[in-house]
Amino acid sequence: MQVEGSTFLVTGGSSGLGGATVRMLAERGAKVVIADINREDGVGFVAELGERVRFALTDVTSEPQVQASIETALDFGGSLLGVIHCAGIVTPRRVLDKDGIVHPLDLFAKGIQVNLVGTFNVTRLAAKAMAQNVPTSEGERGVIVNTASIAAFDGQIGQACYSASKAGVVGMTLPLARELARLGIRVMTVAPGVFETPMALEVSEAVRESLTRLALFPARLGRPSEFAALVGQIIENVMLNGEVIRIDGAVRMPPR
Ligand SMILES: NC(=O)c1ccc[n+]([C@@H]2O[C@H](COP(=O)([O-])OP(=O)(O)OC[C@H]3O[C@@H](n4cnc5c(N)ncnc54)[C@H](O)[C@@H]3O)[C@@H](O)[C@H]2O)c1
Numbered sequence: 001m002q003v004e005g006s007t008f009l010v011t012g013g014s015s016g017l018g019g020a021t022v023r024m025l026a027e028r029g030a031k032v033v034i035a036d037i038n039r040e041d042g043v044g045f046v047a048e049l050g051e052r053v054r055f056a057l058t059d060v061t062s063e064p065q066v067q068a069s070i071e072t073a074l075d076f077g078g079s080l081l082g083v084i085h086c087a088g089i090v091t092p093r094r095v096l097d098k099d100g101i102v103h104p105l106d107l108f109a110k111g112i113q114v115n116l117v118g119t120f121n122v123t124r125l126a127a128k129a130m131a132q133n134v135p136t137s138e139g140e141r142g143v144i145v146n147t148a149s150i151a152a153f154d155g156q157i158g159q160a161c162y163s164a165s166k167a168g169v170v171g172m173t174l175p176l177a178r179e180l181a182r183l184g185i186r187v188m189t190v191a192p193g194v195f196e197t198p199m200a201l202e203v204s205e206a207v208r209e210s211l212t213r214l215a216l217f218p219a220r221l222g223r224p225s226e227f228a229a230l231v232g233q234i235i236e237n238v239m240l241n242g243e244v245i246r247i248d249g250a251v252r253m254p255p256r
Pocket of ligand 1: 011012013014015016017018035036037038058059060061086087088089090114118147148149150191192193194195196197198199200
């Protein structure tokens with residue numbers, strides 16, 4: 001799939017990894033719709049990047065709102081060729097903390113709702129829109145790139161909810177790719193390590209330093225532009241399908 005001249009929807013595009021992806025796509029000549037609940041920063045991207053970018057206030061867990069953001073992309077570019085789904089939240093909490101307080105069930109449900117149900121909601125509605133596309137000479141109609149986390153594989157204490165939600169994203173990658181192959185729609189998942197974004201900055205300086213020390217090479221946190229560069233390659237390389245790619249400097253999380 002070509003980036004230049006294509007139209008993409010980037011959920012979570014108002015910040016962090018999604019924001020870097022919006023920038024990469026716009027700078028490479030694509031049209032981009034940011035679908036996010038964060039209006040202020042999303043509108044800031046539109047002001048900065050100009051007429052190639054539009055903002056659609058969207059909660060990824062809402063069917064009508066995601067559908068409306070897809071309609072915005074169709075109005076904007078005539079067709080939707082790619083979705084990069086970066087919207088997500090962290091829900092750190094012990095199952096049973098040191099004071100004996102149990103993990104609230106509604107917090108667990110919220111993490112699953114936003115990270116896993118939201119991913120599925122965006123994927124299914126985007127696939128419907130992409131199915132209408134005229135296929136490329138390779139027979140390709142679209143590409144969907146979802147975002148998991150290395151916590152799907154080596155989740156730490158306090159990440160039961162987050163890890164479960166991201167493991168769900170990993171788990172649906174292959175069945176989605178298998179089903180949508182008939183339509184020429186690829187489904188890929190990126191599993192980032194620790195990246196320098198507002199989400200990662202939510203943890204304390206001490207935790208960030210210890211996370212940085214875990215990286216083998218390079219011994220630093222990931223840059224959002226490096227995530228965006230991988231997304232660019234996934235969009236362009238039609239052989240990438242049904243796979244989960246870790247981008248993490250070979251970090252493997254210890255138990256605590
Ligand atoms: N930063 C990291 O180290 C890291 C590591 C692994 C995985 N990830 C994953 O990457 C993705 C992007 O994370 P980030 O670091 O850029 O975080 P971020 O907090 O900078 O950005 C997340 C964006 O998602 C939006 N969002 C949250 N809930 C939403 C909802 N219901 N509907 C629409 N938008 C919503 C937020 O408003 C925000 O703009 C997330 O899925 C996260 O779990 C991040």
